[in-house]
Amino acid sequence: MDRLIKQYIIICETTSQMLNTDGLLKSKGIRTELMPTPGEYGSICTTAIAFAAEDKRNATKILKDEGIAESLEIFPYQSRKLAGLMNRLKDQIISSGFQQVMEKIENGEELTKEEIVLLLKCESKSEKAALFQAADQMRKEIIGDTVEIRGAIEFSNYCKKKCNYCGIRNGCATPKRYRMTVKEVMERVYELHELGIKTVILQSGEDEYYTPEILIDMIRRIKKETKMGITLSIGERSYETYRALREAGANNFLLKIETTNPQIFNVIHPDDDFDTRMECSRWLKELGYANGSGNMIGLPGQTEEDIAEDILFFKKMRIHMIGIGPFIPAKGTPFENYETGSVDLTLKAVAVTRLVCKNVYLPATTALASIDPDGQTKALKSGANTIMLISTPDKYRINYQIYSNKNMVDLSSALKSVAESGRQLPEYLKIHSKEVV
Numbered sequence: 001m002d003r004l005i006k007q008y009i010i011i012c013e014t015t016s017q018m019l020n021t022d023g024l025l026k027s028k029g030i031r032t033e034l035m036p037t038p039g040e041y042g043s044i045c046t047t048a049i050a051f052a053a054e055d056k057r058n059a060t061k062i063l064k065d066e067g068i069a070e071s072l073e074i075f076p077y078q079s080r081k082l083a084g085l086m087n088r089l090k091d092q093i094i095s096s097g098f099q100q101v102m103e104k105i106e107n108g109e110e111l112t113k114e115e116i117v118l119l120l121k122c123e124s125k126s127e128k129a130a131l132f133q134a135a136d137q138m139r140k141e142i143i144g145d146t147v148e149i150r151g152a153i154e155f156s157n158y159c160k161k162k163c164n165y166c167g168i169r170n171g172c173a174t175p176k177r178y179r180m181t182v183k184e185v186m187e188r189v190y191e192l193h194e195l196g197i198k199t200v201i202l203q204s205g206e207d208e209y210y211t212p213e214i215l216i217d218m219i220r221r222i223k224k225e226t227k228m229g230i231t232l233s234i235g236e237r238s239y240e241t242y243r244a245l246r247e248a249g250a251n252n253f254l255l256k257i258e259t260t261n262p263q264i265f266n267v268i269h270p271d272d273d274f275d276t277r278m279e280c281s282r283w284l285k286e287l288g289y290a291n292g293s294g295n296m297i298g299l300p301g302q303t304e305e306d307i308a309e310d311i312l313f314f315k316k317m318r319i320h321m322i323g324i325g326p327f328i329p330a331k332g333t334p335f336e337n338y339e340t341g342s343v344d345l346t347l348k349a350v351a352v353t354r355l356v357c358k359n360v361y362l363p364a365t366t367a368l369a370s371i372d373p374d375g376q377t378k379a380l381k382s383g384a385n386t387i388m389l390i391s392t393p394d395k396y397r398i399n400y401q402i403y404s405n406k407n408m409v410d411l412s413s414a415l416k417s418v419a420e421s422g423r424q425l426p427e428y429l430k431i432h433s434k435e436v437v
């Protein structure tokens, strides 16, 4: 039996215990990954630490030597089958090809690129319903019904780059530029902390005004004063900077690949280089960040085959948080007249990503909510399990329109989506849905 187990997971009681334990194991040479805590463990800490079975003896000894083994629990972890899936789908009218792929999912088998494309291309109402149902079951069995809530602070809308679709690209006249001080950032951090939120996302354009020293100061203050998990989303930086920020206490890094098709990547990002973006993703992984990525659906020239490659990239890189949103070109940009990506294909991409990547954080993205008022609820019913609150101060948030008509997902709208999708708020959130909805 033991030989069949490829991974073990550590379940912690609190986020700070989880982060400290993960840091300890990494510092002793154990390769770890963070993943959503499987639903059956019902832990308050929604993130678990995974490590390879061959490291079990070492990891256990390290935890014992540090005197923390007693307060943690270690369980074997195996790739999930979806028992009973075909029985649940028996009333749906699905093609034999679609059925074969669903049977592979039920048996816990890996999908090929062609099979992923087949799912992304499904068009009939019953096949789409079957796809969303399977993804929702996978989410429920792996993670449970709790929706992870994170807070995003967009602390600067200056950017040195000119991505062709982006509303805060360098030279774009529309937004009033702003930079938040560390003090202003901390005020928002305290508010999120008081709400019980465990992870703050610090997001900006590629703004070198924020030197490593300023960012380190911000990270250290957040860690010292709140112990919150910190996700950075600040674009491409040097290896040394990524390392310094990691050492200062940043836990996660969100650097979206946007598309794994190099031709499309280069067209939409005139001053980016595909290989550099890939290299940055590898550096972040090597440095021990929980690595976030994501893509846009509906990019000019993008096919379902491209999206399938994106999903396989997320799996291969063992990406921990995957943001999938529709392509929405902002007004006043070179791409302003391009068509917006479809809600339908975005939801299918979310569902297939859940089925292929399984135990990952999948946000119901703000971009989806921006083109469909029910977008977040639909995503939560199609495999998503995370919502990011826009926590940027009111006076600034209107100027962080990376795409036009951006939905300012606030606590009230997030709680509404959680309630509408029949899901639960995390125990750590110091508020109840009925108080707001």
Ligand code: SF4
Residues within 6 Å of the ligand: 159, 160, 161, 162, 163, 166, 167, 168, 169, 170, 204, 205, 206, 235, 402
């Ligand atoms: S997408 Fe990001 S890097 Fe590109 S212009 Fe916008 S903020 Fe800058």
